[in-house]
Amino acid sequence: MPFNNFTNPYQNPADVPEEYRKHTNLSKLFKVDSTYVRSAEDPVTVWAIALLHQEYGVPLDALELELGADFSQGTYQGGRRYQGRADLIVYDDRYIGAGGGLDTAFIMVEAMEPGKKFEGTEPEGWVEHLNRLNAYMSASPSARYAILTSGIHTKIYRRDLEYPRALQEIGDLPKYESARSAAEHSPFKVILNPSEPDGIQTGLQPLTRDKFREVLGDTRSGCHSLLRDNEGLQPQEAVDAMVKFLFAKWYDEQATIDLVKATGEMRSYVFSYRQGETDPERLGNVINLLFCPK
Template sequence: MALIGDFYIIPPDQWLFPTHGDVMDAKRRANASFEATGSYETAASQIEEFVRQWALARIIDVYKYPKEWLGERLIIEEPVKMGSTEKEADISIKNINRRTFLYVEAKRLSGSDDEFVEAERQLETYLASTHTATIGLVTNGMRTKVIRKKIDPNDFEYIVDLPSYGADVASRVQLVREAPDVGKKRSTGLRPISEDYERVLFDCHSTARDVDGLHADEALDEICKVLYAKIFDERQVTKQAVGTPFKFQTFGASNASEVASNIRTLYEEAKNTDVEIYSKRIPGYERSRGVFKQQVRLSDIALYRVVERLQEFSLIDSSEDIKGRAFQKILGSAIRAGMGQYFTPDPIVELAIEVIDPQADHLILDPFCGSGHFLTKALQHVVREQGEIMPPHALHEFKFFHLHGIEKSDRMVRIAMTDMMLHDDGHTNIRNQDALLSFENYPDITALNEVNEENAAQQNLNPAVFDVVLTNPPFGSIMRQEVMEMIGRFHLGHKKKSLPLEIIGLERSLQFLKPGGRLAIVLPEHLMKGKNAAFVREWLRNVAHVKAIFFFPEEAFTPFGAMVKTCLLILQKFKAGEVMQPDAPTFLCEVENLGYEATGKPKAGTEVPSAIEAFKQNVRWN
């Protein structure tokens, strides 16, 4: 039974908010009834304000919300915007940011069952339209229900009671920015994630999955949103004076629901700031990058527990290697649970990166980037090989402006962006688009091209701007009649009624590549050997040097849900006037051991390092 208990009459001269217009009007009517009958019994059954005043008293006396909150964080007649209309909630309890996290709807004591049901639906509407509010109570004094918004904002469940003030909030120490350590990378004063605490992100993921019953990839998506808000908060606070409190913490909140509401408010601030800043710099930013527009869908309890576990650690002060490994632990869990189609095994990515050897002055693209694995590995490669000799501004420029991705799934873009943010940065160049669309859809990519006065119009539409393309396009999808217009944009689609997506992906990858640029692409093996794909190989001879082909065992993608033999194709796009030389060699290599078994378990004797070394000894880039 809810703590609010049974209704009792509170005399009008003891009512809260006595100067509010609605309260004054109800008080006048109540006193008139008292003069006529000698009691408030009749008035109490007809005037809704009696029930609201009783509810307010119980919120303070039984649920222990501070009386000092009245008029500031505990208010009446709170406007609730619902589309083009606006209504007023009877009681609103606000978080520290003055955003509602709890609503109470009161109805008159003598109201019918239909009126009560209507009030319940009204309360659900308030909750559905308010990102920061998840719990509400509806009562007519005789009957009370408490409802909670579920993961779907239009789905609700009944719970036992409202959260009381102070319930379940254990943090008693406020987290504030401390003075930066001189000579050390520690700007927040929070604890960097060390090797001993690498599991902290995995623990957060497990909490989200277990508390809310989410699938592993759904939980990963929600953790990405939380990390996005956490990183934003740390960056904002480090711009402020020492002693500035972090918003990402449980301290000072009345209960788990207010903690969750605070984080939802912070997340909203982060995404609005992101769009405001980058829309001024990047054409079409909000349309192609605004993937964090979706709300945080974790329950209050799950979100509170994640914040409680993560709040003491700094993400921006932690080692990139440790953060990367910590994130890979939860990414690996989601992959094993069914996200393998978006993932390229680490040894294959390593092979591609080492063979292509991206440099700090290269523009790099993955047009089918999935979780962004190629991009983060390219970033690590450049930092490892050149980071110590690069000026800080050059390293910053590489991270922020040279790493680009395109991915159709908004969930995967959030994952890729989060991984890039944990690697300090580049996340703003991951686009939530279909890489096979016409080039008018990528104005920010074509704008990267160097333009001269003679052919400015042509170059502005030229997508061939990247020095390096690294990718693993989706396999197996057959592009049929309904996408003939799309196939018609490609030479390989000429006179074809259908075409596998990986073939179109190969051509699109080369379209994005500069003359002389380098491509590493994972493809089904039959494209390099099968008779039906001879037209693909013939086309390649006219557009690029086939520098190498690495063939992989059948188990290469088996742990990730694919049962097709694959290879890694290494190309260098022809420069103007170049043609294939009849005697041009192609390095062929069978990599029989990638370092793992078909089950995904480690396997001794990986041949990847020797394959890399053999390529470097036998192949030269033009």
């Protein structure tokens, strides 16, 4: 795993490649005189950014540093309000520039000084940073992966989708895949059109009751039958899977429309299919990533 090989190569800010030092998204790491804001922690952050960019294909434009987090924790009877700053956020590239914050985060990175003891409980130590990372992940409905690193020690986690506050340790990150590029293979797009309601043309058609029944089917035909007969699901499991598919489709439509409204740019739906035009394998990979993250 690339994160295992830490030599603190950017301890001197002069050694930071110009590509990183002058990128707008990374400017919060440096003072006006080009020195680090935090001399011990920031070299670790730059090292993590370099690995994400070079080894995993994360575009620098998809990064945001020191993202403010403001959230509450507790019950309906009372709780506490937390404010903090997530060290580094990696966005799904469809949301670059959309200002979605924690709502559109994909990966979160929490960095600390290399001298901090592994799993140490001292102030600003490993456990304190892990608790922060857990809190930030819980506050984000979209974040899938989390990285906690001091450089010398690194843990990579995947979010448990059924228990959002639970982080499962994994061996390595998957390569970053461009959701925007994948969406360009979709023939269904949202475009600006002043003559349409809200100034956009969604290309969506209302789902009639008959069409709904035809697609979902019953015990003899349609999606329900395919899931049961081809995938080996029990009837109730097939219904559960269809509900997930419907929610994913609805979410993709709403998120894409909201993006067009926010950015003024044409966007493509990701979760869509047209016979003869859509690559079934590509769509299958999208569905697999949604429901079976590795």
